[in-house]
Amino acid sequence: MPVQRVVLNSRPGNNGVPVPAHFRLEETTLAPDLEDGEVLVRTLCLSVDPYMRCRMNEDTGVGYVTPWQLSECVDGGGVGVVESSRCSACSEGDVVTSFNWPWQTKAVMKGSALQKVDPQVVDGHLSYFLGAVGITGLTALLGVREKGNVTKGANQTMVVSGAAGACGSVAGQIGRLDGCVRAVGICGSEEKCRALVDDCGFSAAINYRKEDIPAKLQELCPDGIDVYFDNVGGGISDTVIAQMNNNSHVILCGQISQYNKDVPYPPPLSEEIQETLRSKNITRERFTVLNYMNKADAALCELSQLVKSGHINVLETVVEGIEKMGDAFCSMMKGGNIGKQIIKISE
Ligand code: NDP
Numbered sequence: 001m002p003v004q005r006v007v008l009n010s011r012p013g014n015n016g017v018p019v020p021a022h023f024r025l026e027e028t029t030l031a032p033d034l035e036d037g038e039v040l041v042r043t044l045c046l047s048v049d050p051y052m053r054c055r056m057n058e059d060t061g062v063g064y065v066t067p068w069q070l071s072e073c074v075d076g077g078g079v080g081v082v083e084s085s086r087c088s089a090c091s092e093g094d095v096v097t098s099f100n101w102p103w104q105t106k107a108v109m110k111g112s113a114l115q116k117v118d119p120q121v122v123d124g125h126l127s128y129f130l131g132a133v134g135i136t137g138l139t140a141l142l143g144v145r146e147k148g149n150v151t152k153g154a155n156q157t158m159v160v161s162g163a164a165g166a167c168g169s170v171a172g173q174i175g176r177l178d179g180c181v182r183a184v185g186i187c188g189s190e191e192k193c194r195a196l197v198d199d200c201g202f203s204a205a206i207n208y209r210k211e212d213i214p215a216k217l218q219e220l221c222p223d224g225i226d227v228y229f230d231n232v233g234g235g236i237s238d239t240v241i242a243q244m245n246n247n248s249h250v251i252l253c254g255q256i257s258q259y260n261k262d263v264p265y266p267p268p269l270s271e272e273i274q275e276t277l278r279s280k281n282i283t284r285e286r287f288t289v290l291n292y293m294n295k296a297d298a299a300l301c302e303l304s305q306l307v308k309s310g311h312i313n314v315l316e317t318v319v320e321g322i323e324k325m326g327d328a329f330c331s332m333m334k335g336g337n338i339g340k341q342i343i344k345i346s347e
Contacts, residue, residue, distance in 0.1 A: 001030045005104035006325045008068040014057050014262035018333060022056065023074065023326030030108055034086040039111045041096060043322075043345040046103060047077035047130040048329040049166075053259040062265060064290055074103045074325070077130045079117070087111025095119055097129050103325050105345060121304045125314075128307065131166050131340030132314040137303045138296055139253060139289040140170035140229075144178060147251040147287050148227045152179035157221045159184050159240050162231025163205065164192035164315070166340035167253060170303075171229040172202050173312045180227065184220045186213065186236060188335040195338055199313050213239045224248075232257045233266070238273050241282065250277075250284035259333070315339020 009024035034040060054060040055068045068074050078101020082094040089111050090096065096114040101107075122128040131137060144150060150158070158175035162168040163185025172183040185196040185205040193205035206216045213236065217225070224245035230237050233255030241250065258267045266286060269277075277284055292299075306312040317337040319328050322345050332341040 001032065001106065003028055003030055003104055003106045004322050005073045005102060006322060007071050007073055008056065010070070011056055011058065012260070015260065017260050018053060018056060018330050020326035020330055023329070024071075025323050028104075030106060034084065034108060037087050037111055038108050039085045039087050039090045039096075039114060040083045040106065040108055041080040041114070042083050042106050043078055043080045043101065043104060044095075044347075045079050045127045045130065046101060046322075046325065046343045046345055047134075048325070048332050048341050048343065049076060049136075050254060050256045050259060050333065052076055052329060053333060054265075064288070075100045076103070077101060077135060078103075079126050079129050080107075085111060090114060090116065095126060097134075099135070103322065105322055121300075123308060127316060127318065127340070127342040127344070128314060130342060131316065132170055132307055132312060133300055133303045135289060136166035136340060137170050137312075138292075138299050139167045139287075141174050141299050141303060142289055142292045142295060143167070143229060143251045143253050143287045144171055144174045144227075146292060147249060147283070147285055148175070148178075148229070149249045149283075150175060150178040150180055150227060154179065154226075155223065156180045156226035157182040157184065157223055158227040158229065159186065159217070159221065159225050160202075160229040160231070161186045161236050161240065162254070162256060163187045163196055163202065164189075164338050165231060166337075168229065168231050169196065169200050169315050169339050170312060171251075171253075172196065173200055175227065175229070176201055177306070177311060182221065184217070186232075186240070192338055195315060199315065201313075208236055214243070217243050227251065229253060230255070234258055238270065241273055241276055244276075244280060244282050246280045246282075248280070248282050250282060252284055252286045256333070316342055318342045318344055320344045 158180040164187040182203040196202040196205040204220045234257035
């Protein structure tokens with residue numbers, strides 16, 4: 001059976017900016033018969049995520065993901081439907097997901113590597129399993145809960161960087177629901193600022209490309225900053241941390257502004273920022289969602305309810321076609337997405 005797949009064509013190098021030409025679309029053929037334990041799946045939608053940037057390097061620099069290999073099929077989060085099965089755990093028509101879904105229109109996978117999901121959990125909106133009711137929603141909810149110290153009635157202000165992205169847009173909404181009186185987002189366009197305020201209940205938003213971040217933070221956070229959900233690192237985060245209150249908390253979720261640089265994760269902070277953290281007793285512990293998978297089922301259930309009830313509004317940017325995978329990844333890395341970047345592969 002002929003299928004299309006995306007392979008890694010070349011590496012950007014540790015300090016390079018990824019471009020679509022680093023990926024290549026190919027035709028390949030699937031073996032006609034399944035072996036015991038195998039499942040034929042049709043890909044419905046795929047995810048592109050910032051952590052994939054380190055998979056483009058020869059050495060990812062982190063223990064929990066492996067590098068993609070040149071001329072081999074790229075993989076990541078995906079959702080699909082079972083077309084035929086020789087695995088007792090999967091039946092034709094089941095909707096399944098995996099963190100290691102090949103960027104391929106159809107694939108033969110081990111049934112044991114797939115997780116069956118119930119479309120009702122997302123009211124049929126299957127791409128949510130890759131976003132708000134999947135890993136980025138979990139990252140937002142568990143990041144806030146595990147590292148944010150949000151307390152109802154404590155008059156707290158939360159700031160979120162990368163706020164209009166998949167994690168950020170949910171993190172600010174969770175912050176508000178959990179009791180923050182203000183959630184201020186920092187993001188890269190006017191359109192994103194509007195989406196945060198009009199659609200996601202953020203109190204205000206700052207366009208970092210156009211506005212004076214220190215001045216706007218002072219105006220929008222008159223009682224200082226108590227919780228900072230950090231997706232980006234770099235100069236934006238230095239500016240936020242400088243305005244944080246005593247005994248406040250940084251949720252160190254990601255540092256995307258540094259991902260095209262050959263620096264360790266998390267990237268080192270300046271002496272000045274380290275001194276600010278020390279003198280104000282600001283916590284800044286690294287958060288990795290994969291360390292909290294024992295809480296995932298309950299958290300996904302809560303996210304599903306919050307989305308269904310309209311307490312969390314989900315933002316998505318959807319493009320269609322497996323040939324768009326490389327474009328979509330590179331666009332997301334530069335801010336082309338509002339909410340979760342999804343690639344629809346088939347109906
Ligand atoms: P997003 O949907 O937020 O997409 C990435 C966004 O980052 C872009 O849309 C862009 O928005 C912003 N961005 C890119 N470059 C810069 C820059 N130089 N400065 C400021 N903003 C920039 O991705 P995710 O929600 O999937 O991921 C967000 C963060 O969360 C990442 O750092 C990721 O690594 C991290 N993460 C961490 C996890 C964990 O377990 N700790 C799990 C999942 C994700 P804009 O237009 O605003 O620039």
